[in-house]
Amino acid sequence: MQLTTTEFDTLRDGNVTPISWAYRMSFDKAYDDNVSFFTLDSSVLDGIDVLAPDNNDPIQQWDKYTYAPYTDRVIYMEWSRELEFPFSVSSAMADIQLENTDNYFTPNSGSLIDQYILPKRPIRLLAGFNGLNIPQFVGITEKSPVIEDHKTATFHALDFLSELYTMPITETISMQDATTDEVLVEIFTQFGMLPSQYTLDTGINVIPFVFFDPDTNAGGIFRDLMEAEMGNLWLDETGQIRFNNRYNTVNAAVYTFDKTNVLDIRGNGDTNIINAVKINADIRELQVFQPVYTLTTGGTAFIIEPNSSKVFNISLTDPCTTVTTPTLGLSSVTSWFTALKTSDSTASTATITGVSLKTNSYTIFFSNPNVFQVTIDAMEVWGTPAKVIDKGIRYKEINQPSIDKYGEQVLVIDNNFIQSTSQCDSLAIPILQSYSIYAGQLELEVHVNPALQLNDILYIDVDDYVGEYRLIRIQNRLGDNNFTQKLTVVDTEIFNFFQLDSSLLDGPDVLGI
């Protein structure tokens, strides 16, 4: 839950609650050079300070756009975010309808912003009470606005993380024994983000080999990482990227709903029971230093023109963690190549000016300093490949009492980020612990609390619904002189998973790994 002031809480809980909001857009996407870094305890919430410093990559610059206020034009604003089950790479969305009787948002109308009425315009949405607004949504519009009868303009927006999902990584990622958060940091760094822009749990899953080539879609990587972790990745209301690992321990409810602040409550029938977990994965293991590529005479031999250079690309059968740069002359222990004078096949020379290893591809930059053609007639490249060593993991763990009671409800995970049976145990046991028992979902309409965030634990005390529930969906609407909030929550048992050096043996913590 976002931090709020006593004044905010008093207004929220009062009989008469003055609702307020703010809506801002950056049509020209100009940057505000006066924006400084956010400093805890000194910066003003909703002030111009940002949580991230400047650099040249526009994708992470949502805090630095110069936003113009359009609050007075708002007819309604709707925004929602949700966690999917049982892991989530989620995005938030918003719909905003603005007054447009002067055609300000109408394309080709001669409006002052005419040239900027385009898709992907940054927006910020805040809401609160009596001017005490707190962040609710940071994102970009998906398309140009829908203009209805020249009276209204409606924008649909997705959060900035959704934009990342569609982007390819720009450089090779090659890591060993990396936790989920470490891989995320590597990707975020490629997109120009700094640690101040994200808050990540330490991942439970440790991935022996991580290989991604450039142009791999980041969204696919995020999804696989979250599946192997059973974690959640999302952009919160303030624009911070957050990652929760599978344990995501929460000790206490942060807010209570009872008959005094609930307008409607009902079960939605979803239970999301999992009582069997199947995991399939190919296992790779790092091999000893060995030949990983051979160029054969007459086969893939190639010619370098006099006083010229040539780029030679090698496609490796398996990803390699290291490759040794070939040297001129035969060798039986390391990488080598041989060169011949093309015209008479006598021994000659060539030099290698650079190499580049990108997981499954290796690029060599050759140079021929001679005044005649040279043929690279043979070559052997040595390295340490990570090979699939057997048929892989075919793992299954069940909770028999739950199966007896509810029938088998299987979760199948096909994910090569899981590389050992112990990792399977570490993943499957908490899943069964959390989801093999009945956990009803409730939908509530409540007195609005804009500070609520996904994953908050709520204590609900309404008739037969009593206990802790996890918040998995928030839907807000501000319009028609009203502020509504609908929540979806799932019954949750609060327990801490056992952690070495901090949990007590025979204590209440659950052994998850």
Added chain:
Amino acid sequence: MIELILTDSTTTLTLPILEVPLTEIPIEKSTDVENLLGDVKTYFVTQKRQWVHTWSYLSQSNYDALRAFYDRQLTLFEYPLLTIDYYTITNVPVRMTINQKDIYNNCGGVKDVQVTFRETAQLPQGS
């Protein structure tokens, strides 16, 4: 003397002495919601005012000047500003409406001229 003054970017008009009644209607932009115990909570946005006034008779020139303010809000895309000093209403942007035109003499005089001024905000130009 209680005067009603209208202003827009074109001109300012001071209309004849107000007649009674000058009706002020409070407009409450709010919603009451009811919890499971039946108690009410109010989500309140703002409170606005609306003034309704009827001149029994207006000369043609006064009517035309008044009517011009109504028309200009739809061509200038901005609301006129209402001032009635006596009631401490000063340059309040208002959405103006006017009733049917009933000419009662051959000089173009109009009777029972009812105007409604609904308090609002002037949208900032260029936002």
